[in-house]
Amino acid sequence: MSKITIQQIAKLAGVNKATVSRVLNKSASISEKTRLKIETIMKENNYIPNSIARGLAFNKTFTVGFCFDYTDKQAFSNPFFYKVLQGVEEVIYDNDYLFLMMSDHDKKNEKSTFERIVTEHRVDGIIMPNSLLNEMNYNLLISHNMPFVVIGENILVKEGIRWVDVDNTHAAQILTEKLISLGHRNIVIFAEAAAIQRDKFIVDRLEGYKKAIQQHGMIPRIIDGQDQLNDQLLPDAVICCSHEQLFEILEWERDNPDLAEIGLATFDDSPMFRHMRHPVHFVEIDLEMMGKQSAELLFKLINNEVNVPESIRIPTILIN
Amino acid sequence: MSKITIQQIAKLAGVNKATVSRVLNKSASISEKTRLKIETIMKENNYIPNSIARGLAFNKTFTVGFCFDYTDKQAFSNPFFYKVLQGVEEVIYDNDYLFLMMSDHDKKNEKSTFERIVTEHRVDGIIMPNSLLNEMNYNLLISHNMPFVVIGENILVKEGIRWVDVDNTHAAQILTEKLISLGHRNIVIFAEAAAIQRDKFIVDRLEGYKKAIQQHGMIPRIIDGQDQLNDQLLPDAVICCSHEQLFEILEWERDNPDLAEIGLATFDDSPMFRHMRHPVHFVEIDLEMMGKQSAELLFKLINNEVNVPESIRIPTILIN
DNA sequence: TTGAAAGCGCTAACAC
């Protein structure tokens, strides 16, 4: 029953509630004596300030929103998602903030949760994937003066977008070199045209791949469908840009036993990899760090710090 | 700039803000004419009521907390976790509520996020896994009059705990029978003593397994370590109570090629299963439904409905 | 049916 208010504490202490408020907010001008007295009384009575009321007075929510891409039904099962989330979470809790999950899926005839949270000012800032930053959401955020940070390099050509991303180019380069060092000499990369159009990170990974291949005097080759994996030109290794792609290749392998000998590689580890029929090579990307950095960037914006960086690029780390 | 307040709307409409408040809350006593006028003005000015202020007046947050077990570092990667979450989310958004993620990990010298959220009344209700409902958290919730629903059958002997769980006994029975119908005749179940002590769902699964085995005139056998998988008594199928256990068995298989022929089975599908070296049988449990039901139960509590069920048991569904 | 005014619990000018 923490129904006790600042007013009652004030009465018990024989002071004005403003004085109590001052000790709550560690205001300077307060005598040691009354501060101690008030603190004691607060302890004794288990006083907890009402955060809603504080929010109303401060015009703040002490909450940030974390937005996930619901169009990807697998979002939750994606390691990408939860690793980033863990990083975000840590920073948010350290700052004594809470975090609200938000999705952007439409509700029949109603506002999406995203829109609702922004228009109602239910959070002080938002972390969202670049896939969700379309023009409409951008305008919404800007017109409501809502600070936000994008996860994944931003591609929308607009002002004032901060983003955090990993170094995909470098990661692909490392991964390709790893395959080369393992003796592979005919390495292709799997990337569908549509995905290249859509996702900047795939373009970057292609670039890193090409770089490494050409440095070793080989010729890069991009495939975007099963038909290109025919026996005349059978590669000895395939790099997959996502786990979904990896699964596709594994499906193909079923119908085509020739593929069984091919080396497979992708980005990000998964606990399942070690139990697959087919061994999978990978390079680790520091997703948790990406989450941390986004949250830290967001707090800089929320606190109106100066010289907030436009973007942060996380270096690739090589894990054995 | 949705900085417009109820007061300004009132002024524009030439009425008192109380009148505007009445149309906001669909109060009965209002003339059709003024209601229409006010509604028009609200539309024109894109008026959004301030939810913080509403919260203060209503003494509500319109938010529920979803608590996950952070001690399990894999919580996020666990299919259990996100499937339940999806169900929860759907119901919460349909009720125009938002949801806050909360963890229960300690912060040095400070309150845990869980405690903070409860004591500060940052949510109107909480959904949490049974593993987190210890005596301390229970007392906290009760003393703060915070409605909550437990996911997984409750085992704490206390008053007023509502829980939602799947029918683990039946699920295990179905799974066992599936293996029998596939021709297996020496099926064991893998469950460590410690886990049996800790998790009620394992006890239930053991029971369902025994039931099916005995109905077919066979003898149930529980193993709780690799050493029990020796060649004299090599089973022809192993049921794993969790995906973690499944991975353990797969690890053992590496060192012991004899195990390669054993049938493997577990609960809940995973997209990875179809790509494993070793085929995995499974029975699907409706985790999303568990999430939905928990959320619905919680709303009944929040809205002070009468005759709220003590607990809900979700039947097992058989997916091909 | 509507308005006036008090209040939700807290903060922040401004006085003293």
Add this chain to the structure above:
DNA sequence: GTGTTAGCGCTTTCAA
């Protein structure tokens, strides 16, 4: 240093 007072934006008696 501390009290007074006026908000923050909304709801809700109580009168009119």
